[in-house]
Amino acid sequence: MQTHLAEFIRMTADGEEADAILRKCVHCGFCTATCPTYQLLGDELDGPRGRIYLMKQMFEGAPVTRSTQLHLDRCLTCRSCETTCPSGVQYGRLVEIGREHVDTAVQRPLRQRLMRTLLARIVPNSALFAPAMRFGQTVRPILPRALRDKVPPRQQPLPWPSTPVTAHPRKVLLLGGCVQPAMLPNINVATARVLDALGVETVIAREAGCCGAIRLHLGYRDASLDDARRNIDAWWPHIEAGVDAIVSNASGCGATVKEYGHLLRGDTAYAGKARRVSELARDIVEVIGDLEAELGALARRRGVHTVAFHSPCTLQHGQQIRGQVERVLTKLGIDVRLPVNSHLCCGSAGTYSILQPALAYELRDRKLESLKDLEPQMIVSANVGCITHLQSGTATPVAHWVELVERMICN
Structure with a gap:
């Protein structure tokens, strides 16, 4: 795809990345066959190829409208199109750039702005989200269905493994997360118990928090990068002490942590550390999968x-x-x-x-x-x-x- 970027984005990091991604697209349309929103709506502009055209026009200086914003909003960022694409178009990275620039050009309706601001401030902040979730679970039976769907019943807690820390020479850092400990805390406990049974100690750095995905996808990139830096600072002493991996049992968080090296590539203070974090990042199945013999026994x-x-x-x-x-x-x-x-x-x-x-x-x-x-x-x-x-x-x-x-x- 030929591109002629406008002055506002030319010679910027976003512009260089967007240009490289756009030039890989050959308009083949294979992506539409695996795009969920295209399957539902049947609109070319609600598929990856159509959204790529919209972003290309925007980056080349064409007027940006609320319609462009709507079509980008409807994208799930599921990245199924990336798996399908024969040309290796990194659509997920492109749409994040596109969303940030369209939000700069088009002001959202007040209700949307308020909702997105609340989500960006409350959901990644466990000090706010956890008590809100506990209250929601208490009054869950009387909540409207739309809210009740977002509030799972309170779990009967599992005990954290009680093995002395000296029992396992292998150690991994577990990303505790922001939402999961309040909504479904037994996932983290079950992870620690399984790893303990397989001879691996689980460590959670209490200073770490949200991986940054929530704010990143809502368009709060600077705040998202601050989340990443906070986590790197919390994990770095453990990395220097020789942990084997940084493990996530929430695949959305894991995908984001694996992108830290890319997201912070322009930060001279954190670029090297971010690359190291991404190298160590592993989904829990990658860790357990390496211990299949022990698991089978x-x-x-x-x-x-x-x-x-x-x-x-x-x-x-x-x-x-x-x-x-x-x-x-x-x-x-x-x-x-x-x-x-x-x-x-x-x-x-x-x-x-x-x-x-x-x-x-x-x-x-x-x-x-x-x-x-x-x-x-x-x-x-x-x-x-x-x-x-x-x-x-x-x-x-x-x-x-x-x-x-x-x-x-x-x-």
């Missing part, structure tokens, strides 16, 4: 034997991890089944289900229909947002796959 069959696996977009398209969760669960004697549309998004997509509820619920219901056809005893996934979103539409239990592993191998 611990397996105890406990009730659940047929599960449907929903692979989050941030796992299969963002991190390009496919087949590993299925292999781990199969190693434990579980029959793992995949839906026919396993490459398509469930509609959660961070704050998308709040900002674009109609599209999010339609995608959820389509996904649940295909999962129901598998007749599973349980649905498992790898991201807290997907788990909560899917559970809001089905009576079939939905859990993180590592919680199932914990049930299988831990006392």
Whole structure:
């Protein structure tokens, strides 16, 4: 694709990156076949190719309208198009640049501005989000359905592993996250218990917090980079002490941490450290997958034997991890089944289900229909947002796959 960037973006870091990405696109349209919003709406401008044209026009100086903003807003950033693209177009990075510039050019309606500001300030801030979630869980039965869908019932807590810290020479840092400890805290505990059983100690740096994904996707890039810097500062003493990996059990967070090196490439104080963090970042399945022999020796069959696996977009398209969760669960004697549309998004997509509820619920219901056809005893996934979103539409239990592993191998 030929490009002629306008003066406002030419010779900038964003301009150079956008130009390189745009020039890779050959207009083939393969991406439309795997774009969830194009499948729903049938509008070229609600598919990757159409959005690329809109961004190209914007970067070349054409007038930017509310319509451009709307079509970019409707994108889930699922990155399924990246998996499909034969030319290697990094659409996810392009759309983040595009959203930032369209928001500079077009002022949002007041209601949208308020909603996005609240989400950016409250959700990534555990000091605000945790008490709000506890209150929501207390009054959950009387909440309107739209709110009740976002508030999972309070979990019966699992105990953190009690093995003395000297028992395991291998140590990993676990990204505790901002939303997950309040919404579904047993995911982190189950992760620590499974790793403990496999001979790995889990360390959580209390000063670390949100990975930055929430603010990044809402267009608050500077605040997102501050989140990344805070985490790097919290993790760096442990990195210098020799931790084996920085582990995430929320695939959306893991995808973002793996991008720290890119996001902070222009920060002379943090670029090197950010690259090192990205090198150490691993999804929990990558760590457990390396310990398959130990895992198989611990397996105890406990009730659940047929599960449907929903692979989050941030796992299969963002991190390009496919087949590993299925292999781990199969190693434990579980029959793992995949839906026919396993490459398509469930509609959660961070704050998308709040900002674009109609599209999010339609995608959820389509996904649940295909999962129901598998007749599973349980649905498992790898991201807290997907788990909560899917559970809001089905009576079939939905859990993180590592919680199932914990049930299988831990006392």
